[in-house]
Amino acid sequence: DPAHDPFLPAPFDADDLSGKREAKTALLARYGLPHDAAALKRPLVGMVSRLVDQKGFDLVAELGDGILEIDATFVLLGSGEARYEQMWQSLAERAPDRVGVRIGFGEPLAHLIEAGADIFLMPSKFEPCGLNQMYSLKYGTVPVVRGVGGLDDTVDNWTPWTNAGTGFKFGDYTPEALRASLQRALDLYRKPKLWRAVQRAGMAMDFSWDASAAEYVNVYEKAIRARLKK
Secondary structure, three states: OOOOOOOOOOOOEOOEOHHHHHHHHHHHHHOOOOOOHHHHHOOEEEEEEEEOHHHOHHHHHHHOOHHHHOOOEEEEEEEEOHHHHHHHHHHHHHOOOOEEEEEOOOHHHHHHHHHHOOEEEEOOOOOOOOOHHHHHHHOOOEEEEEOOHHHHHHOOEOEOOOOEOOEEEEOOOOHHHHHHHHHHHHHHHOOHHHHHHHHHHHHOOOOOHHHHHHHHHHHHHHHHHHHHHO
């Protein structure tokens, strides 16, 4: 909960997102990336993940240097297959002002990425549930995900004809589909009022056990009523 997270430099919620900007500044600084006004204006894409095929890193690898053509800053926290670790480290070496990489894991940094990033990328090949997309929604960090498994269940795809949604989804498991979905998010980011609406819609989602328990109670009460009618 970004309103009560001890790992953040300042609390924030859907009514006051100013603390999210502070988190973005702190996150860029933590990675040694520029954090001046121009850098803060550029969209920041975060990833916290195991670096394996299941998490879609083969798609990211197929994009290759195309990642550096995207007008965004990227921060990564994770570890996994050596080829993916080396790929990201190579990207960071070639674009030290726009790509930050930390191999490994740290709870405080993971929280800061969820809070400070503008977009969270999860291009999974398969995902029975997934947690980071739900963390992202809670922290006002718009998820870009592949529409599969739990990612499909928990993220509502934003479309211009409905002007509603909580994130961006793609279906085909191709680097082209991934890049197109990410680009849709980046395009909307440059329309602040629409972007804020997507952020707030995501922050209003409730995936807590309170909501799940209430649904169980409803099911049991319906069963009891049906039984009493017999």
